[in-house]
Amino acid sequence: MGGWQAIDRKTVPANGMGPGISDASKEKIRSFFPRYPSKRAVMLPALHIAQDELGYVSLTAMRQIAELLELPPAAVMDVVTFYTAFWTHPKGEKQLMLCRSLTCELLGADKLRERIEQKLGIKDHQTTKDGKFSFMIEECLAACDHGPCLMVNEKMHKCVTPEKLDQILNDPHSDRLDQPRSDLYDAPVHNRQHHHH
Ligand code: FES
Incomplete structure (x- = not known):
């Protein structure tokens, strides 16, 4: 519904x-x-x-x-x-990417899919009317050891239980990265400077 x-x-x-x-x-x-x-x-x-x-x-x-x-x-x-890769309108502020590959599936990804569909009223490749969320079901997100996995924009959430999913959906900072991207990109530059005499 x-x-x-x-x-x-x-x-x-x-x-x-x-x-x-x-x-x-x-x-x-x-x-x-x-x-x-x-x-x-x-x-x-x-x-x-x-x-x-x-x-x-x-x-x-x-x-x-x-x-x-x-x-x-x-x-x-x-x-x-x-092609499902293309969208004809802006995606939601938060893009939820749920892994549906084997490991995550075995660990309960399908329950999470149902819960997302229910809570937000959107299915795969849809956007909520308020523009807050888009939902995409993806192949392996490369964190299989810690499934089920859900990415919110660029932030990876691991071992997502239904309870954790509710928290994620309610948390305005659910896409905040632990380490700002700029630091990650700066790291090699710092190294290079150290070796510079
Ligand atoms: S199977 Fe889900 S991250 Fe690999």
Whole structure:
């Protein structure tokens, strides 16, 4: 129940065409042309480039890609709706990624899926109407020793029990990383400086 109010990844926003991709992204798409047999064949890389920049593939981006690839916009839309990787609207503030691969499944991932569907009223590849959550069921998240695993944006939650899931859904900081990303990236630089005399 409640599915009717969820926004599917294919639901195109009713208001407006959304933002367009930058000239840099267009240039990047064009740079693929010599490596592919036809412009049409650059469709998937082009869509990934657009989604990397915008977080989703807006109608404006679809039109821009259609122009670049010399195709009708409907051809681009067909591909976007076919592949589950692409979204036609901004994803929720928190993106929940639940592992459904074997280890996590054996450890109870399916119960968590049901609970997420119930609590938030969304299924795989849908977004809550308030824009707070999107839900994605993924293959192995590479933390099998500590399943079931649920990622909230970039934060990995391990050994998620149903009780822990409720806490995660209620916690505004459920996506806060223990160590800020910048520190992780800085580490090798510090090392290099140490070796510099
Ligand atoms: S099986 Fe779930 S993280 Fe690998």
